[in-house]
Amino acid sequence: xxxxxxxxxxxxxxxxxxxxxxxxxxxxxxxxxxxxxxxxxxxxxxxxxxxxxxxxxxxxxxxxxxxxxxxxxxxxxxxxxxxxxxxxxxxxxxxxxxxxxxxxxxxxxxxxxxxxxxxxxxxxxxxxxxxxxxxxxxxxxxxxxxxxxxxxxxxxxxxxxxxxxxxxxxxxxxxxxxxxxxxxxxxxxxxxxxxxxxxxxxxxxxxxxxxxxxxxxxxxxxxxxxxxxxxxxxxxxxxxxxxxxxxxxxxxxx
Ligand code: 6PG
Numbered sequence: 001x002x003x004x005x006x007x008x009x010x011x012x013x014x015x016x017x018x019x020x021x022x023x024x025x026x027x028x029x030x031x032x033x034x035x036x037x038x039x040x041x042x043x044x045x046x047x048x049x050x051x052x053x054x055x056x057x058x059x060x061x062x063x064x065x066x067x068x069x070x071x072x073x074x075x076x077x078x079x080x081x082x083x084x085x086x087x088x089x090x091x092x093x094x095x096x097x098x099x100x101x102x103x104x105x106x107x108x109x110x111x112x113x114x115x116x117x118x119x120x121x122x123x124x125x126x127x128x129x130x131x132x133x134x135x136x137x138x139x140x141x142x143x144x145x146x147x148x149x150x151x152x153x154x155x156x157x158x159x160x161x162x163x164x165x166x167x168x169x170x171x172x173x174x175x176x177x178x179x180x181x182x183x184x185x186x187x188x189x190x191x192x193x194x195x196x197x198x199x200x201x202x203x204x205x206x207x208x209x210x211x212x213x214x215x216x217x218x219x220x221x222x223x224x225x226x227x228x229x230x231x232x233x234x235x236x237x238x239x240x241x242x243x244x245x246x247x248x249x250x251x252x253x254x
Pocket of ligand 1: 040041042043044045072073074075085143144145146150151152153
């Protein structure tokens with residue numbers, strides 16, 4: 001199932017995404033006693049994380065000690081580096097709410113070899129979710145979208161796009177001259193829910209290519225995120241949705 005929600009601006013996008021996180025968390029804790037979530041990196045989610053940690057409607061209703069935190073991807077930098085996705089989420093949210101430290105599973109991105117980091121991280125995910133053979137099923141995965149249609153660190157033309165066995169992989173991104181550690185499509189598409197949080201006019205062409213492609217539109221990485229037994233949410237601001245027609249699109253509250 002796919003749900004496309006368009007909101008007025010970035011603040012409304014954060015609030016709508018926070019609502020989805022809160023609902024998914026409470027449903028998971030009620031059903032299984034724990035909520036497993038993979039956080040998105042980049043800059044867009046910072047507002048969402050800050051809202052979850054500071055707005056009493058979310059801060060006081062989320063059972064923070066029941067949440068297992070993972071990341072959808074990480075840069076190959078130490079956790080205190082300014083580019084670290086862990087550092088961003090820690091500053092915006094995790095340092096401000098009563099999480100259980102042993103349930104904050106950051107990618108060991110200080111590992112010199114990103115492939116070792118990815119392998120260690122996959123093992124930690126499997127150990128935590130108790131799924132050492134199949135594809136682990138996270139309750140919710142938050143994702144962003146790059147203007148080139150990448151998501152997590154699954155960039156166009158990169159090796160990890162074709163990974164079908166591992167759920168985390170090292171990925172060389174030549175366009176950025178950097179290495180990343182990223183969730184792969186098997187993990188993304190096994191999730192109970194996937195929520196794309198996207199804002200800004202610079203994302204509009206990629207959003208259109210993914211949500212309203214022409215027959216000959218090249219398949220961008222984010223278009224391959226289709227959680228088979230789960231729900232796919234796109235939470236967009238008007239600017240990012242600027243090239244979509246009204247078909248199948250819900251307008252969020254003003
Ligand atoms: C990362 C993210 C990446 C991000 C997009 C959008 O590590 O950078 O995982 O996929 O979500 O690049 O980034 P912005 O939110 O900064 O536009």
